[in-house]
Amino acid sequence: xxxxxxxxxxxxxxxxxxxxxxxxxxxxxxxxxxxxxxxxxxxxxxxxxxxxxxxxxxxxxxxxxxxxxxxxxxxxxxxxxxxxxxxxxxxxxxxxxxxxxxxxxxxxxxxxxxxxxxxxxxxxxxxxxxxxxxxxxxxxxxxxxxxxxxxxxxxxxxxxxxxxxxxxxxxxxxxxxxxxxxxxxxxxxxxxxxxxxxxxxxxxxxxxxxxxxxxxxxxxxxxxxxxxxxxxxxxxxxxxxxxxxxxxxxxxxxxxxxxxxxxxxxxxxxxxxxxxxxxxxxxxxxxxxxxxxxxxxxxxxxxxxxxxxxxxxxxxxxxxxxxxxxxxxxxxxxxxxxxxxxxxxxxxxxxxxxxxxxxxxxxxxxxxxxxxxxxxxxxxxxxxxxxxxxxxxxxxxxxxxxxxxxxxxxxxxxxxxxxxxxxxxxxxxxxxxxxxxxxxxxxxxxxxxxxxxxxxxxxxxxxxxx
Ligand SMILES: *Cc1c(COP(=O)(O)O)cnc(C)c1O
Numbered sequence: 274x275x276x277x278x279x280x281x282x283x284x285x286x287x288x289x290x291x292x293x294x295x296x297x298x299x300x301x302x303x304x305x306x307x308x309x310x311x312x313x314x315x316x317x318x319x320x321x322x323x324x325x326x327x328x329x330x331x332x333x334x335x336x337x338x339x340x341x342x343x344x345x346x347x348x349x350x351x352x353x354x355x356x357x358x359x360x361x362x363x364x365x366x367x368x369x370x371x372x373x374x375x376x377x378x379x380x381x382x383x384x385x386x387x388x389x390x391x392x393x394x395x396x397x398x399x400x401x402x403x404x405x406x407x408x409x410x411x412x413x414x415x416x417x418x419x420x421x422x423x424x425x426x427x428x429x430x431x432x433x434x435x436x437x438x439x440x441x442x443x444x445x446x447x448x449x450x451x452x453x454x455x456x457x458x459x460x461x462x463x464x465x466x467x468x469x470x471x472x473x474x475x476x477x478x479x480x481x482x483x484x485x486x487x488x489x490x491x492x493x494x495x496x497x498x499x500x501x502x503x504x505x506x507x508x509x510x511x512x513x514x515x516x517x518x519x520x521x522x523x524x525x526x527x528x529x530x531x532x533x534x535x536x537x538x539x540x541x542x543x544x545x546x547x548x549x550x551x552x553x554x555x556x557x558x559x560x561x562x563x564x565x566x567x568x569x570x571x572x573x574x575x576x577x578x579x580x581x582x583x584x585x586x587x588x589x590x591x592x593x594x595x596x597x598x599x600x601x602x603x604x605x606x607x608x609x610x611x612x613x614x615x616x617x618x619x620x621x622x623x624x625x626x627x628x629x630x631x632x633x634x635x636x637x638x639x640x641x642x643x644x645x646x647x648x649x650x651x652x653x654x655x656x657x658x659x660x661x662x663x664x665x666x667x668x669x670x671x672x673x674x675x676x677x678x679x680x681x682x683x684x685x686x687x688x689x690x691x692x693x694x695x696x697x698x699x700x701x702x703x704x705x706x707x708x709x710x711x712x713x714x715x716x717x718x719x720x721x722x723x724x725x726x727x728x729x730x731x732x733x734x735x736x737x738x739x
Contacts, residue, residue, distance in 0.1 A: 276288035281669075282638075286643055303718045303721035315713055317354075318353055318624075322340070323341065324341050329689075350529075354617070356554070389612060389619055396533070397562060398535050399562050402568075403535070405562075405602055406561075407558065410544055418445070421490055421571065422448055422490050429459045430461045430484065432463065432480070490518060491519070502665065502672060506538055510540050514539065527545070527673065528560070529622065530674055532628060539564060541563070541564055552713075563602075568598030572601065573602045577604030579604055580600065582596055639669060651681070659731050660680075674710055674711055682704065684700055685702060687730045691706075708723070
């Protein structure tokens with residue numbers, strides 16, 4: 274019986290431990306899972322920092338020559354090895370041919386984005402013409418809202434999460450102000466039910482049903498940055514559009530993390546950054562999507578020469594021949610140095626598929642969840658023992674790779690200790706760790722090592738505070 278055919282991550286782990294004749298918490302299970310990981314070769318495409326290279330490591334506590342435990346891909350993805358090679362190629366080209374680099378080499382600068390937009394389109398489930406790579410995420414969100422948010426007296430609201438990422442909140446707020454509306458009335462902020470952390474799809478649909486006639490744009494994240502919740506984008510899109518709203522998503526935490534089908538779901542617009550799960554480096558080239566059904570009807574409010582049809586762009590006759598759809602939203606010529614690392618990462622994605630990555634991710638994150646539950650479930654008989662509540666949805670279909678762990682104790686000192694022991698993850702005061710095992714380069718052994726190190730960090734903390 275193939276253990277990987279089991280219906281849930283927990284059952285896979287139980288079958289593997291039975292097969293090996295060991296406890297499901299044994300490191301042998303992790304080694305077995307790594308050995309049978311069909312995507313394990315992809316880790317070699319990235320530079321994994323050594324423990325000693327991280328500025329936070331304390332080499333009296335941990336072996337500096339080991340690879341660090343990098344669970345911060347939700348914040349900044351690791352560097353693809355080919356990034357530097359491609360950047361050097363372009364720097365060489367610039368050194369040797371100057372202006373001729375615009376039209377020569379493997380990434381002619383004048384249409385550098387064209388070499389990679391197809392690869393990106395595959396990752397977000399879009400047609401190539403529906404995707405543009407340009408600017409930063411927040412800039413793209415503004416450009417899209419300038420077209421999709423057209424408030425009227427009756428329909429003037431934007432529906433978004435109460436705890437949306439700050440930049441999205443500010444972007445929406447300022448767009449509402451720009452259009453002469455009042456954020457107090459026009460920003461419809463949706464909160465979870467009292468005592469709950471994530472939004473229920475049913476509640477989202479009810480709110481859209483009730484308020485839809487006054488909503489111009491429904492704008493959720495694809496995956497929530499704080500809770501790790503994966504929204505049901507297909508269902509939300511359908512519900513919003515049925516009420517006459519445009520529906521868009523900020524896919525910053527979804528792209529490269531979960532399967533997206535922006536085209537098939539009929540999403541009106543989307544934007545994302547590429548430096549989280551897509552590993553393009555901080556400030557990397559961001560993405561924008563406009564569905565082809567909007568290509569003729571929705572026009573950019575702001576124009577630049579890069580939105581001009583490429584064939585005639587350089588005639589410079591000042592007669593705009595605007596590219597249809599998202600292509601027409603381009604303003605400036607591309608920063609070729611930003612195209613390079615993104616190209617390197619997208620080539621790694623092209624060696625596999627989001628379906629395969631997602632399959633691994635369910636098990637990898639399921640393994641982390643299983644081990645957390647084994648060691649840190651709340652036990653009323655042992656009130657002194659630290660416990661963890663997992664904020665992220667329990668259902669693997671409703672989350673990406675990230676788990677948000679809420680501890681029963683303040684976490685800042687434990688987090689610092691984790692950092693000293695060669696772990697990179699993220700803390701939100703007072704007691705939440707966000708931990709993202711990414712399927713592209715993290716291993717099952719990383720997860721097992723993390724649990725061991727977490728145990729040491731918590732124990733060290735208790736010794737300090739008897
Ligand atoms: C990371 C992130 C951002 C960051 O915006 P930039 O314009 O790339 O600085 C914005 N929104 C969301 C939802 C994010 O996750």
